Amino acid sequence: MRESGSATQGRRRIRLARGPLTIGEPAPSIEPRLASGDPYRPDTIADGGTAFGLTVRAASVRGLAKRFVGGPRQDDLCLGVHSASSTVIAAVADGVSAAPRSDLGAALAVRYATAAVARQLDAGSVDWAAVFEQAAWALVSEARRMGSDPAAFASTLVVATVQVGGVSVAAVGDSPAFRLHRKDYDPIVGQPALDDELIGGAIDALPLDAGALETGSCALESGVVVLLCTDGVALPLAGGDGEVGRTLARELARPPDVVDFARLLDFSRSTYDDDRTLVAVWVP
Amino acid sequence: MEASARGTSEPTAAIPAPVPAPLWAGSVIGQVLPMYFVGDESHSMAGDPIAAVNQGLIDLRDEVAMHPLIGKKVRFGIITFADTAETRLELSELSEDLALPMLAPRGRGTSYASALEALRQTIPADVALLKGSGYQVHRPSVFFLSDGQPTDKAEKWRARLEELKDPGFRERPNVMAFGVGDADPEVIRELATAPRYGFMMTSGASTAGAIAEFAASMLNSMVASAERLDRGEQTIEFEKPEGFVQLDAPLV
Numbered sequence: 001m002r003e004s005g006s007a008t009q010g011r012r013r014i015r016l017a018r019g020p021l022t023i024g025e026p027a028p029s030i031e032p033r034l035a036s037g038d039p040y041r042p043d044t045i046a047d048g049g050t051a052f053g054l055t056v057r058a059a060s061v062r063g064l065a066k067r068f069v070g071g072p073r074q075d076d077l078c079l080g081v082h083s084a085s086s087t088v089i090a091a092v093a094d095g096v097s098a099a100p101r102s103d104l105g106a107a108l109a110v111r112y113a114t115a116a117v118a119r120q121l122d123a124g125s126v127d128w129a130a131v132f133e134q135a136a137w138a139l140v141s142e143a144r145r146m147g148s149d150p151a152a153f154a155s156t157l158v159v160a161t162v163q164v165g166g167v168s169v170a171a172v173g174d175s176p177a178f179r180l181h182r183k184d185y186d187p188i189v190g191q192p193a194l195d196d197e198l199i200g201g202a203i204d205a206l207p208l209d210a211g212a213l214e215t216g217s218c219a220l221e222s223g224v225v226v227l228l229c230t231d232g233v234a235l236p237l238a239g240g241d242g243e244v245g246r247t248l249a250r251e252l253a254r255p256p257d258v259v260d261f262a263r264l265l266d267f268s269r270s271t272y273d274d275d276r277t278l279v280a281v282w283v284p
Numbered sequence: 285m286e287a288s289a290r291g292t293s294e295p296t297a298a299i300p301a302p303v304p305a306p307l308w309a310g311s312v313i314g315q316v317l318p319m320y321f322v323g324d325e326s327h328s329m330a331g332d333p334i335a336a337v338n339q340g341l342i343d344l345r346d347e348v349a350m351h352p353l354i355g356k357k358v359r360f361g362i363i364t365f366a367d368t369a370e371t372r373l374e375l376s377e378l379s380e381d382l383a384l385p386m387l388a389p390r391g392r393g394t395s396y397a398s399a400l401e402a403l404r405q406t407i408p409a410d411v412a413l414l415k416g417s418g419y420q421v422h423r424p425s426v427f428f429l430s431d432g433q434p435t436d437k438a439e440k441w442r443a444r445l446e447e448l449k450d451p452g453f454r455e456r457p458n459v460m461a462f463g464v465g466d467a468d469p470e471v472i473r474e475l476a477t478a479p480r481y482g483f484m485m486t487s488g489a490s491t492a493g494a495i496a497e498f499a500a501s502m503l504n505s506m507v508a509s510a511e512r513l514d515r516g517e518q519t520i521e522f523e524k525p526e527g528f529v530q531l532d533a534p535l536v
Binding site: 069 | 311316352357420423454
């Protein structure tokens with residue numbers, strides 16, 4: 001005899017789907033240690049929503065390496081909305097591992113840069129050099145206040161202004177921005193390393209290299225996704241032609257919900273255990 | 285592609301070009317950091333010093349194998365030298381069942397030239413192999429340990445050192461050099477790729493004790509470097525071992 005729908009539902013266990021999305025060989029499963037230290041640095045942040053027809057998803061997840069030792073997440077992101085110009089502002093920063101307060105550097109850099117861009121949009125247009133100088137100055141001021149070396153706050157920074165018709169990006173360091181169209185990841189700033197080269201080499205970072213600014217811009221047609229990320233994503237992405245690139249392109253074909261987006265970013269893949277941050281903006 | 289027209293990466297004529305590594309798009313499966321221990325196996329290392337090296341290598345293997353994250357990211361190779369250089373361990377993953385060579389004193393000389401030349405030949409081949417298997421490869425690191433002075437002519441070992449450090453050598457490694465016993469601090473400093481990477485045992489210390497400290501530091505460096513593989517600049521994390529002087533300041 002067929003039972004009524006409501007009775008079936010009453011007996012069915014409601015279960016949460018658990019575990020990371022695995023791409024290729026999985027990374028080991030470990031229980032993260034809470035990060036100690038001040039200010040509070042949560043393991044994962046996730047945000048998202050729509051503005052001016054654009055759909056935004058953003059997440060920053062602590063890498064396995066830091067989860068294992070209880071270190072703070074050294075990546076960060078910040079979003080802003082500028083109504084008068086119908087602009088979404090996004091900033092992503094990657095604190096340099098060896099710099100002892102780079103977690104703070106990254107947090108300050110994204111917030112001050114986002115605020116600086118909003119102020120400049122109020123005035124009419126964005127002067128990227130001034131934005132990065134102001135973000136760098138925030139790091140230097142905090143370093144002075146704490147009596148430490150500004151280099152201890154070293155962080156990369158990539159900032160974008162996105163409107164329905166186009167995107168403008170500026171970056172110091174190796175945190176790239178891409179224009180994702182179907183399966184193709186076209187760099188807007190940050191060229192992927194050549195296949196025949198070793199990984200490594202000096203990285204520009206705020207506050208000391210604020211002048212080493214790379215800028216890019218492009219028009220955005222319908223269906224394109226603008227991506228800003230840290231090298232915790234860019235390295236396994238490896239230009240986008242591999243398993244990671246295919247998986248992300250497939251899953252980002254339409255915006256996942258905010259929490260699913262963070263879960264996607266927290267994919268498990270052997271040897272890739274750095275912090276990861278990704279901001280995605282869908283163009284209608 | 286290897287066929288790019290960048291002239292700077294041409295190896296010197298005496299050294300065969302590495303086998304081109306085909307890297308097909310989409311074949312990237314992981315990232316690795318190659319690390320080499322280059323150890324002195326000359327007769328002066330007999331007894332406690334060589335025993336300390338062997339024990340240090342066993343501890344290193346066991347610790348790395350136990351670590352949940354770094355074992356997959358590090359590849360470790362051992363080259364030894366006396367009057368000649370020998371590869372005693374091909375670049376390997378440090379798993380607990382990895383058979384380690386037992387180092388033993390051999391030969392009469394202390395040929396830095398042969399050790400440096402072996403590195404210059406081994407590293408590009410190893411990197412090509414890793415890339416061919418789909419790995420993103422970080423700049424290799426070398427831990428060089430000697431208790432004596434080079435028995436080669438100075439111009440010979442210096443020429444090999446220049447080839448290894450040549451900015452046109454694409455896979456040139458970061459070299460950390462450690463002197464114990466009768467090693468010459470000036471030579472050790474010259475071997476290191478940066479003055480802060482040169483270390484000399486404090487005078488009067490026990491050589492075997494210093495080697496044990498060196499081995500512990502090599503392990504710590506391996507763990508710290510592999511944990512922070514995100515930045516090439518920080519590929520080498522290293523703290524001065526106990527009982528050593530860092531050679532980045534003029535020696536008094």
